[in-house]
Amino acid sequence: DKETVQFTSTEVVASPDEVPVTEAIDRLTIQIALILLVYFITFMFMFGVEKLPLGNFGTNTVKPMIWGFNFLIGSIFAVVLKSIFKKLREKKIMTRAYPNNYLLNRISGFMFDFMIIAGTAAIEINVLKSLVVPLVIICLVGAIITYFYVRKLAYLLFPGYEQEAFVSLFGMLTGTTSTGMILLREVDPKFETPAANNLVYQSFYAIALGFPLFYLLGVAPNGLLQTLISLGVVIVMFVILNIVVLRDFIFKKKVKN
Secondary structure (H helix, E strand, O other): OOOOOOOOOHHHHOOOOEOOOOOOOOHHHHHHHHHHHHHHHHHHHHHHHHHOOOHHHHHHHHHHHHHHHHHHHHHHHHHHHHHHHHHHHHOOOOOOEOOOHHHHHHHHHHHHHHHHHHHHHOOOHHHHHHHHHHHHHHHHHHHHHHHHHHHHHHHHHOOOOHHHHHHHHHHHHHOOHHHHHHHHHHHOOOOOOOHHHHHHHHHHHHHHHHHHHHHHHHHHHHOHHHHHHHHHHHHHHHHHHHHHHOHHHHHHHHHHO
C-alpha cells in the first residue's frame, strides 16, 4: 500500500490578517514571546500568592500546591489574553492577528514530547522502592475505575467526539491536564474537536470547585477520624457533581416513569 501524502495549505499555516512573512519579527518569535508573556504573568501571580499572609493552612497547603497548578493558571491567563486580543481586534485598535494556531500547535507538540522525557527522567526510583506495592495497587484500582467511569460519561455527554473526550479526560484525571492533551494528540492531532477546548476551559470550574477541597489536604492527615470525615465530604461532593452533570438523564427518566 502506498502511503498517502498530505500537504498543508497556506490557509492552515496562516490567515490573511496575520503578520506577513516580510515583517522584521518572525512569526515563530512572536508565538514564543506570547507564550513567555503568559508564563511570566502566571509566575508573578503564583509568586504573589506565595507571599500573601494566608495563615498556617495557607502556608502548609495552598502555597506549596499553587505551583503544581501552573498549567491550569497559565491556561486561564492565556484565555484572558486571547479575549483581550479579540476585543482589540473588534475595536480596530489591533489590526493584526498575532497568535498563529498552526505554530502554537507545533510548539505545544514539541513541549509535550519534552515534558514526557523530563517527567520520566525526574522519577527517583530509590524513593519509590518502599512504596511500590501500595502505589501499584492504588494506580491499578484507580485507573480501572476511572476508565469505566469516564468512558461511560464521555459517551453520554459528548456525542460526536466520544473517543477524543474519553482519552483527554482519562489522561487528565489520571495525571494532569497536560497528560490529557498528550493523549488527545494521538486521536486528534490537529485539535479539531472541542475536546481540547474542554480541557482548557474546565480549568475555571476545576479551580472554583476544587479549591475548597484544599482544606481537606490539611485535615485528612491529622488522624483516622479526620481522614474518614474528609472521605465522606469527597463522596458527597462526588454524588452532587454527578447529579448536576447527569441531571438531564436522571430527571428525564423520572418524568417518563
